[in-house]
Amino acid sequence: MARVATLFALSALAGLAAGRDVEVTCGSTVKLQHVKTGYQLHSHQVRWGAGSGQQSVTANGAADDQGELFIVKEPHNGLPCEAGTVVKCGGIVRLEHMFTQKNLHTHRFVSPLLRLQEVSAFGEEGDGDSGDNWVVECVDPSSGSWLKDGKVSRLHLNRSCSTL
Secondary structure, eight states: OOOOOOOOEEEEEOOOSSSSSOOOOOOOOEEEETTTTOOOOEEEEEOSSSTTEEEEEEEEETOOGGGOOOOEOOOOTSSSOOOOOBBTTOEEEEEEEETTOOOEEEEEOOOOOTTSEEEEEBBBBBBGGGGGOEEEEEGGGSSSSSSSTTTTEEETTSSSSSOO
């Protein structure tokens, strides 16, 4: 299984104070930004023409694009995650695209553009499957939780390789 990317910095947007470490919580609206390129994960109602045929997820350099907003939620088939509950390092989350209500998803399809493991958006109104579950791996886990501007890498729960 190929790696898609390994290191992202998180920019959380909703109601966060500047100038201090702010924890990401259930219900937070976030953007995921690739550290090296500065591009954010992006999705909109366009399906891949190959691979899974699911809603595409790509990267975009525009800082003000609303197609980059994801809501932090409980994992598929997990206990409900009350708004305001802090996401811990090692925690499992689901990321629902704010406007299309599809979940950030991965599976064993090859991506049409880079020929790596495909990441897509899947499900209806936030309902999906276990391919939507992501483990939050903090690069610096000393805080114990996912921080607003903290660097994280993602390891997909159902796979043994890094995917995001």
